[in-house]
Amino acid sequence: MHDLIIIGAGPAGLTAALYAGRFKLDTLIFEKMSAGGQILLSPTIENYPGFPEGVSTFDLMDKFKQQVEDSGLNIKDQEVLGVVPDGKFYQVKTQEGVFKTKALVIASGAQPKKLGVEGEDKLTGRGVSYCGTCDGPLFKDKDIVVVGGGDRAIEDALFLTGYAKSVYLIHRRNEFRAAQILVTKAQENPKIRFVLGSVVEGINGENKVEAVRVKNVKTLQSSEIKCQGVFIFVGIIPNTAFIKNILETDEFGFIITDQAMHASKEGIFACGDCVSKSLYQVVNACGEGAVAVDSAHKYLLKL
Numbered sequence: 001m002h003d004l005i006i007i008g009a010g011p012a013g014l015t016a017a018l019y020a021g022r023f024k025l026d027t028l029i030f031e032k033m034s035a036g037g038q039i040l041l042s043p044t045i046e047n048y049p050g051f052p053e054g055v056s057t058f059d060l061m062d063k064f065k066q067q068v069e070d071s072g073l074n075i076k077d078q079e080v081l082g083v084v085p086d087g088k089f090y091q092v093k094t095q096e097g098v099f100k101t102k103a104l105v106i107a108s109g110a111q112p113k114k115l116g117v118e119g120e121d122k123l124t125g126r127g128v129s130y131c132g133t134c135d136g137p138l139f140k141d142k143d144i145v146v147v148g149g150g151d152r153a154i155e156d157a158l159f160l161t162g163y164a165k166s167v168y169l170i171h172r173r174n175e176f177r178a179a180q181i182l183v184t185k186a187q188e189n190p191k192i193r194f195v196l197g198s199v200v201e202g203i204n205g206e207n208k209v210e211a212v213r214v215k216n217v218k219t220l221q222s223s224e225i226k227c228q229g230v231f232i233f234v235g236i237i238p239n240t241a242f243i244k245n246i247l248e249t250d251e252f253g254f255i256i257t258d259q260a261m262h263a264s265k266e267g268i269f270a271c272g273d274c275v276s277k278s279l280y281q282v283v284n285a286c287g288e289g290a291v292a293v294d295s296a297h298k299y300l301l302k303l
């Protein structure tokens with residue numbers, strides 16, 4: 001029987017693990033891919049405090065991981081498949097076994113949302129991408145399209161100008177959700193062309209991307225932009241399917257918590273991008289990871 005199991009080793013789970021190590025809790029951390037989480041889809045982070053020049057996400061997450069290991073904990077490369085209540089405790093099922101715990105921190109994060117248009121699934125990996133860092137170098141001197149109006153879309157559009165010949169930024173509104181500092185940088189970049197008030201209707205191409213079909217939301221006129229790549233950044237969906245049957249979530253599947261990160265079941269806490277909230281960033285994912293473990297620690301003391 002363990003004190004605590006942390007599910008996910010992104011910024012929230014790694015911070016939770018750091019605090020659990022310092023509280024000397026008997027803790028397991030499960031990660032289904034590689035420690036670091038979604039931020040590794042972006043090459044640099046510019047809004048993490050303490051790094052005025054920005055910092056490489058690989059370097060930052062490596063340091064997070066190192067700090068967890070220095071606190072005495074190891075990350076297990078296993079996917080959590082389900083959680084089953086067992087009296088006051090919980091059984092956590094992975095592909096390698098069943099582990100019993102007194103408390104749980106869910107830090108399973110989120111993944112990019114799809115546009116849901118014709119051609120998207122067929123051409124994913126053949127020009128359609130959700131990760132500028134991973135696929136940007138494949139589009140040297142090509143024309144590409146970036147879809148979205150938040151920080152991630154603008155950051156990646158800027159990053160992709162380092163490779164592409166031109167970047168069309170398609171956004172359904174005329175205003176941006178992204179930070180103004182990023183929007184200004186994009187407006188000043190000669191490689192970026194804005195296609196605002198427009199949505200992508202479909203992605204054309206037989207074996208690889210050849211063009212996107214775009215519709216202006218006001219005039220309803222459609223047009224085609226010839227391109228070889230389409231990078232989609234239109235939001236996230238939570239990785240909560242494995243816990244959905246036992247925890248309260250919002251309509252999109254994000255876990256509902258109180259301010260101390262308690263989820264709807266005694267002994268379960270949640271933090272980071274899998275939680276229903278207004279800001280999805282590294283800095284608050286970390287803060288919530290610390291709060292979740294502090295709450296778990298208090299809960300364990302009462303048990």
Ligand SMILES: Cc1cc2nc3c(=O)[nH]c(=O)nc-3n(C[C@H](O)[C@H](O)[C@H](O)COP(=O)(O)OP(=O)(O)OC[C@H]3O[C@@H](n4cnc5c(N)ncnc54)[C@H](O)[C@@H]3O)c2cc1C
Pocket residue numbers: 007008009010011012013030031032033034035036037038039040041042044045046047048078079080081107108109110111131132151152155156239242271272273274280281282283285
């Ligand atoms: C392209 C891009 C750019 C971004 N830019 C910024 C930025 O500039 N600044 C900023 O602050 N934020 C940025 N973000 C957002 C930031 O990455 C997230 O807010 C942050 O990573 C959330 O951390 P998290 O730990 O909650 O979740 P995640 O980072 O999603 O980590 C969750 C981890 O849980 C693992 N996991 C999921 N399910 C299971 C399971 N069943 N079993 C085991 N493990 C599981 C996943 O593999 C993952 O490693 C960006 C995101 C993207 C995609």
